[in-house]
Amino acid sequence: MTIELPALPYPRNTLEPHLSAATLDEHHGSHHRGHVEATNRLLEGSGLEGLALEEIVRRARGRLADEAAQAWSHGFYWTCLSPRGGGDPAGPLAERLARQYGDFIRFREEFTRQALGLFGSGWVWLVQRPDGTPGIVATRGGGTPLTGSDTPLLACDVWEHAYYLDRQNARADYLEAFWKVVDWQAVGARLR
Template sequence: MPIELPALPYARAALEPHISAATLDLHHGGHHRGYVDEANRLLEGSGLEGLALEDVVRRARGRLAEQAAQAWNHGFYWTCLSPRGGGEPGGRLGELLARQYGDFARFRDEFNRMALGLFGSGWVWLVQRPDGSPGIVATRGAATPLTGADTPLLACDAWEHAYYLDRQNARGDYLEAFWKVVDWEAVVRRLR
């Protein structure tokens, strides 16, 4: 089955003023579409053609693995954002973060530290470990926790195309905007 570019779960201008429609056009319609198209091209004759995208990511190697992972990472990223997002998570997730990091502010500081310390392009993830505890993972390039034992809960795209149009090279400013549109309800639904 071919990999498809998922539609954004909100209107292209819905995240403004935090993330612009122009950035979404470039990021979703350009970069994400490019990963999907290239993954589909590489999928032909790979023996993995009938698999779901998640399974392609887990089983592929080389360039197909990279392109499929980027397609999956981006599709997941869009579901982490909402025009009604922001604030702090409550309930079980809030309790898990407080237990692991002391409070939400310390969690956010650690997440930002990881994102700002990531040299080059990549992703920063809130994951749930197999023991149920939360963790923060930074991955380079197309790497994704989907291929390991952790359950991805939240993704922050730290590639420049996620913020360059809006913020030039100011990753810290992008992170401030990111926190204003995080969809905590979606994150909570992913908890095991």
């Protein structure tokens, strides 16, 4: 089974002014596409052909594991964003974040702190722990909580290509923009 590059779930210019169409073209059309193509090349002869991408991420080792994880994480990232995003979460997600962090503001501050503190490239995730509580996980490189027991709810790509065209090296500015397009409805729908 060939892994396909998923289409963006919205037109490429609809996250503007927070994330530009040029950034999405480069990020989705070049970086994400490159991980999908590399995964397909490395998949040949691996014994994992025919598996869904999530299962490849869980079973693969070495470079195939890295490329497949990046392909999956990027596809997941796009589903965390929306032109109608931003604001605060509601319902059970908001309640769980308030119980765990005190309130949404404190959660957001901690998530942002971890994203700014991640040395180099990687991802920051809101996850649901096996006991149902929310947590924040920072992973380096292509690391993903998909390979552990946590359920990913929200991903923030903090690789430079996610923001360089719009903001150069200003990761903090990118994070401010990120919060304005988070699709809290999609994030909340992932709760188990």
